[in-house]
Structure formats: C-alpha cells, structure tokens
Amino acid sequence: MATVNLLRAVNGSVPVTAYHDAAVFHSALGNRIFKGVYQDMKATMSGNTITILSGMCLFGGRQVEIPAGTSITLDISEIAGSLDIFVMLKVTVTSDGEGESAEVYASTANETTSTTPINGVGIHKIMFAGWHKIGGGYAPWTPTMRTIEAGHAKKSYALLESGSIAGMPVRSIFLPDFSGAKYAKNADVASEARGFVGGLKNRVNANLYMPNRGVTLAGFVILVSQASLSVAANTSATLSIPSTITPGMVFLDVIYGMNGGRSHSWAYAQKLESSEPKFTYAGLEWTFNFTTHTVIVRNTSTSSAVNLTKPFIAAMVGAGSN
Numbered sequence: 001m002a003t004v005n006l007l008r009a010v011n012g013s014v015p016v017t018a019y020h021d022a023a024v025f026h027s028a029l030g031n032r033i034f035k036g037v038y039q040d041m042k043a044t045m046s047g048n049t050i051t052i053l054s055g056m057c058l059f060g061g062r063q064v065e066i067p068a069g070t071s072i073t074l075d076i077s078e079i080a081g082s083l084d085i086f087v088m089l090k091v092t093v094t095s096d097g098e099g100e101s102a103e104v105y106a107s108t109a110n111e112t113t114s115t116t117p118i119n120g121v122g123i124h125k126i127m128f129a130g131w132h133k134i135g136g137g138y139a140p141w142t143p144t145m146r147t148i149e150a151g152h153a154k155k156s157y158a159l160l161e162s163g164s165i166a167g168m169p170v171r172s173i174f175l176p177d178f179s180g181a182k183y184a185k186n187a188d189v190a191s192e193a194r195g196f197v198g199g200l201k202n203r204v205n206a207n208l209y210m211p212n213r214g215v216t217l218a219g220f221v222i223l224v225s226q227a228s229l230s231v232a233a234n235t236s237a238t239l240s241i242p243s244t245i246t247p248g249m250v251f252l253d254v255i256y257g258m259n260g261g262r263s264h265s266w267a268y269a270q271k272l273e274s275s276e277p278k279f280t281y282a283g284l285e286w287t288f289n290f291t292t293h294t295v296i297v298r299n300t301s302t303s304s305a306v307n308l309t310k311p312f313i314a315a316m317v318g319a320g321s322n
Contacts, residue, residue, distance in 0.1 A: 018097065019120065022061025026118045031126060032148040033057040038068045040147065043087055043129035045138060048077040050087060050106060052128075057145060059126055060116025062091055064102045074106045082108040085138070086130040089145075091117050093124065104128060112144065224295060224313040229256075231284070231299040231306045239295040239311070241288070254286065257309030 033041050034056045041055030052072040056065045066072060079085060088111050091102045113125045130141035163170045204210055223241040231237045278287045284306065285298040295313065299306045 018062070018100075022118055024061070025058050025063070026061030026116070029058055029148060031057075031059050031116070031145050033145050035147040035149045038066070039071075041066060041128075045076075045085070045131055048075060048080050050074040050076055050085075050129075052087065052104060057089075059089055059091055059145070060118040060124055062093075062102075062117040064089065064091065072104055074104070076106045079106060079108050081133075083133050084108060084110070084130065084141075086110050086141075087128045088112075088125050089128040090123060090125045093117050093121050095121050222312075222314050224311055226311060227309075229297065229308040229311050231297055231308070233299055233304055234302050236296050236298040239297065239313075241293050241295055241313075243293045254281075254311075254313050256311040258282070259307050260309070 037056045039053035039055055041057055042053045044051050050073070052066060052074075054066045054068050054070055056063060058064075074087065076085060086107050086109065087104055088107050089102070089104050092100055094100050110127050110130065111125050112127050113123070115122060115124050116126070117124050127141070127144045129143060131138035132141060161171075224239045226239075229237055229239070278285065280286070280300070283300050285296075285300055287296040287298070289296065297308075
C-alpha cells in the first residue's frame with residue numbers, strides 16, 4: 001500500500017530535506033534577491049573588476065549567501081572589452097548532498113540553463129548580472145534575478161484572493177491559473193489583446209480592415225516629398241508614388257511653393273474611384289496614375305515655366321466602410 005508522508009522536523013518522522021525546503025521556497029518566491037538582507041548582493045563593474053556585495057538570494061529554491069561584511073571580487077581583465085560581460089551564479093546539486101556548492105564567475109556568454117536546483121541533481125546556472133558594451137562604456141542588462149521585499153509574497157497572495165481592479169474582483173478578471181484574462185471590460189470598444197477571451201470586436205487585419213465592424217482604418221501615407229521641381233511651359237514632369245497606393249483614397253493634400261512665392265495648397269476629399277484621377281489647380285494639372293505609380297504634373301501655361309519648392313503630397317488611405 002502506498003504511503004503519504006507528513007514532513008515534520010521532529011524525531012521519528014520523515015526528515016525535511018533541502019529539496020523539500022527548496023520546493024516550498026521556489027513555488028512561493030521564484031528566483032529572487034532578498035532586499036534589505038546585508039547589502040542586497042549589489043553587483044558593480046569598474047575597470048577590470050566586478051564586485052558583488054554581501055546578501056542572500058534564492059535560486060531554484062536554494063538559498064545562496066554572501067556573508068555579512070564580505071564581498072566577492074572578480075578579475076575580468078581577460079575578457080575586458082567584450083561585447084557582453086555576465087556574472088553567472090552556478091549551483092551544483094548532488095544526490096548525497098556532500099558535494100553541493102555555489103559559486104559566481106564572469107563569462108562573455110549568458111550560460112543560464114533550462115533547469116534550476118528545484119530539478120534536483122546537476123549543475124544549474126542563472127545570469128546574476130550583466131553589462132552590454134555601448135560606445136566607450138557598458139550599460140547594465142535588465143537583471144534576471146529581481147529583488148523581493150519582506151511581505152511581497154503575502155501581499156501578492158492577498159491581491160489574488162480578495163483584491164480588485166476598478167471595483168472588479170481580480171479572480172473575476174483572470175483565468176483560474178492566472179495565465180490570461182477572462183475578458184476585457186467593455187470589450188466591444190477595446191482592441192483585441194493577447195490572453196483575452198473575447199475582445200474581438202475591434203480585430204484588425206493586415207490590410208487595416210476590421211471584419212467585425214465592416215470598416216477599414218485610415219492610414220496616412222506620404223506620396224511625394226522632395227526639394228524642388230521645375231516644369232517648363234506646356235510640358236509635364238513625372239513624380240513616383242509608392243506602389244502600394246490604390247484607388248480608394250478619401251483625402252489628398254498637396255502643398256508647394258511656386259516661383260519663389262507663397263505656398264500653394266489644395267485638398268481633394270472625395271473617394272477616388274478612378275484608376276487615373278486628374279485635378280487642375282493654379283495652372284497645374286495633376287494626374288495620379290495608380291497603374292504606373294506616378295503623379296504627372298503638367299504646366300498648362302504656354303509661355304511661363306513653373307518652379308515648385310518642396311512639393312509635398314500626402315494621402316489618407318483606405319478609410320471608409322466596405
């Protein structure tokens with residue numbers, strides 16, 4: 001008959017092992033540095049030296065300590081100047097407990113293993129600190145092991161049990177295992193978000209079409225932007241526009257200076273059904289060809305050239321309902 005053991009640290013009972021403690025600590029706290037214990041295991045790099053101050057942390061449920069009043073100094077002269085420099089924490093777990101150990105060392109690679117001491121016998125590593133070379137100096141990596149203050153775990157548990165967000169109980173918002181949210185409040189007006197059950201009302205496809213609303217979102221696109229353009233009398237000049245532009249634009253905005261004078265501008269705010277719409281403004285004829293992806297600017301004057309300064313054309317693309 002299979003037995004169920006009651007773990008108690010008393011004579012005559014099944015002994016509470018390091019693994020039992022590790023399972024409790026890791027499940028409750030994860031990999032953390034204890035804030036306020038000694039000097040928080042703060043790691044700094046200066047020149048060819050990395051210094052790690054005293055403190056205590058949990059890695060895979062195992063407690064690791066740099067005793068009070070001490071510190072660890074790593075000589076990194078052999079890897080100085082590397083693109084990345086990491087401090088690795090290594091914990092060795094043995095079956096008999098005799099050869100178990102912990103150490104820190106410097107490396108040019110993040111050697112974090114897929115396992116932690118909670119997995120049992122083996123060598124387990126985690127990035128304790130790291131720096132990335134930028135210009136003539138180094139910037140710290142976001143730490144893998146974050147600090148935890150006294151009472152954080154209790155407060156987090158209390159939030160999950162009885163807390164609320166905007167009056168809505170936390171347990172009513174999230175899935176039972178807290179892997180995602182049950183729904184978004186007012187989901188019909190909220191964008192779809194990863195992890196939400198529902199919230200599809202505003203789903204947007206790659207072409208900016210919203211299938212559950214039957215509309216296409218507007219996109220602002222610059223068609224032409226250049227320093228200058230000269231058009232001789234009774235001739236034309238051709239400008240290129242993006243090949244992704246098609247009929248269906250609902251707003252065109254054209255801005256330019258003419259012959260050194262004030263800026264001219266005009267706008268067209270009707271849906272462009274034609275594949276080759278044409279507009280005339282201030283003596284210039286503008287033809288948009290969506291087949292050749294060009295804008296042809298024709299000077300209708302028979303005697304005077306036109307010099308355009310900083311011609312700029314923009315369009316609002318795809319707005320409207322299908």
